[in-house]
Amino acid sequence: MKPLLQPGDELLVDVRAYRQSSPNVGDIVVLQHPQEPNLQIVKSVTAVTTAGDCFVQGNNPSASTDSRTFGYVEERLILGQVVCRFF
Amino acid sequence: MTLSKLIATQIKQWFPAPPVHAHCDGPCGVYDPASARIAAEAVLSMTKKILDLQPPIGNDAQVMAAYQNTMSRYIQIKEEQAQITKKELLILWTDYFKPVHLEQFPDLHDKFWKAAKLCSACKVEVSLSHANELMAAIKEIQEIFWTTKNRTDVSWYTAS
Secondary structure, eight states: OOTTTTTTEEEEETTTSSSSEEEEOOOEEEEEEETTOOEEEEEEEEEEOOTEEEEEOSTTTTTSSHHHHHOOOOGGGEEEEEEEEEE | HHHHHHHHHHHHSOOOOOOOOOOOOHHHHHOTTTTHHHHHHHHHHHHHHHHHHHOOOOOOOHHHHHHHHHHHHHHHHHHHHHHHHHHHHHHHIIIOOOOOHHHOOEEETHHHHHHHHHHHHHSOOOOOOHHHHHHHHHHHHHHHHHHHTTOOSOOOOOOO
């Protein structure tokens, strides 16, 4: 997710952001990896279906494993929205 | 330290945040020099086959076509597998190996650079000696790789 996020950055995540509404394109989200148990990842939402499923991508396509590999992610796996980064 | 930073540091100590990952290739962590070794073996095998293939005697068009077809296939596979070998080595070099490994093996960059150069040589030439050197270079990299993982149970072997 460089240059937006750097390794070690501390993020504030709103885990209630999507209780009332679905993620929007452009949101930075923390999600449960759909294929790797116990792995939480941070990605950008680049598309959302009417059911709320999200297509998520990293900021560096050549280095990122994302929805191009694992497909749309169910909304229940989206754990929260990144709302700010601590400096 | 400002008061706000002091407060933030204290909060972080009280409530440490769980980590999230931006890359999935790191946590997967499945690396093995065997991928490079298998491709390099194919390079060595194709090099031998190219050198051993006898050109046909006479002017039979069909026999000549069969010879050229076989030779072309050997060449194509050799070049393809040499490129795959290089790619697999670069994955190990750039993704797996970290600065801490370089401290342990100061000639790591040189070894990878020379191995990658050998891939190029094997792709361009029909050189049995370079193909054998490539296998030897990968053997050395395999030994370094498993040493960094504190594994002594992985011995070098070849498929052919």
